[in-house]
Amino acid sequence: QKEVEQNSGPLSVPEGAIASLNCTYSDRGSQSFFWYRQYSGKSPELIMSIYSNGDKEDGRFTAQLNKASQYVSLLIRDSQPSDSATYLCAVVSSGGSYIPTFGRGTSLIVHP
Amino acid sequence: EAQVTQNPRYLITVTGKKLTVTCSQNMNHEYMSWYRQDPGLGLRQIYYSMNVEVTDKGDVPEGYKVSRKEKRNFPLILESPSPNQTSLYFCASSSVGQVPNQPQHFGDGTRLSIL
Numbered sequence: 216q217k218e219v220e221q222n223s224g225p226l227s228v229p230e231g232a233i234a235s236l237n238c239t240y241s242d243r244g245s246q247s248f249f250w251y252r253q254y255s256g257k258s259p260e261l262i263m264s265i266y267s268n269g270d271k272e273d274g275r276f277t278a279q280l281n282k283a284s285q286y287v288s289l290l291i292r293d294s295q296p297s298d299s300a301t302y303l304c305a306v307v308s309s310g311g312s313y314i315p316t317f318g319r320g321t322s323l324i325v326h327p
Numbered sequence: 328e329a330q331v332t333q334n335p336r337y338l339i340t341v342t343g344k345k346l347t348v349t350c351s352q353n354m355n356h357e358y359m360s361w362y363r364q365d366p367g368l369g370l371r372q373i374y375y376s377m378n379v380e381v382t383d384k385g386d387v388p389e390g391y392k393v394s395r396k397e398k399r400n401f402p403l404i405l406e407s408p409s410p411n412q413t414s415l416y417f418c419a420s421s422s423v424g425q426v427p428n429q430p431q432h433f434g435d436g437t438r439l440s441i442l
Contacts, residue, residue: 219369246426247426247429249429257435257436258417258433258434258435258436259370259417259430259433260433261430261431261432264426264429266426303369303370305370305429307426307428307429312375312383312385312428313426313427313428313429314372314375314385314386314428315372315428315429315430316386317369317370317371318369319367319368319369320369
């Protein structure tokens with residue numbers, strides 16, 4: 216059973232701070248990792264993907280991957296109230312069907 | 328505008344009455360997939376398709392059928408719906424990229440209630 220764990224939150228941060236969202240996964244064969252943002256009542260949006268150990272930056276977002284420790288994180292710099300949403304982590308294993316396994320999501324609240 | 332369109336957005340129906348949720352994308356994407364989202368369980372893939380006439384089961388395919396006769400359309404069929412299929416459903420599409428079957432664009436969702 217492949218598992219992807221996220222703290223459900225809510226994670227509350229002040230505007231302008233760095234929000235740090237974490238995700239751990241159980242399958243050591245996992246090769247691809249994704250972060251989605253889902254506003255309340257809306258569909259998920261893909262915001263980041265990462266495949267190699269280390270950091271990947273895209274604007275205010277940084278994804279960090281550590282395969283040895285089996286975790287992936289998302290940092291949001293200069294957090295804004297518009298970043299308030301649920302963030303979903305998804306993990307795909309190599310081989311076979313590439314069916315993504317999603318975490319249950321972390322709720323982020325950025326307060327002014 | 329690039330989009331994935333699902334219909335209907337909301338549906339209340341009764342046990343056993345066959346229904347179809349349509350999904351269409353205008354991005355010429357090869358991959359399409361269906362997910363259900365339930366509180367406390369997260370998103371789970373029902374079926375996916377890597378191209379026309381090529382479909383395969385996701386993690387929770389029981390009670391569902393799909394078809395992919397045209398590249399743009401990927402309907403989800405519930406032939407005999409049951410209350411445990413009450414959920415929020417999303418269709419997704421993606422282009423050929425580094426990872427197959429990774430959803431890039433989601434539809435707006437279909438909230439399905441089966442009484």
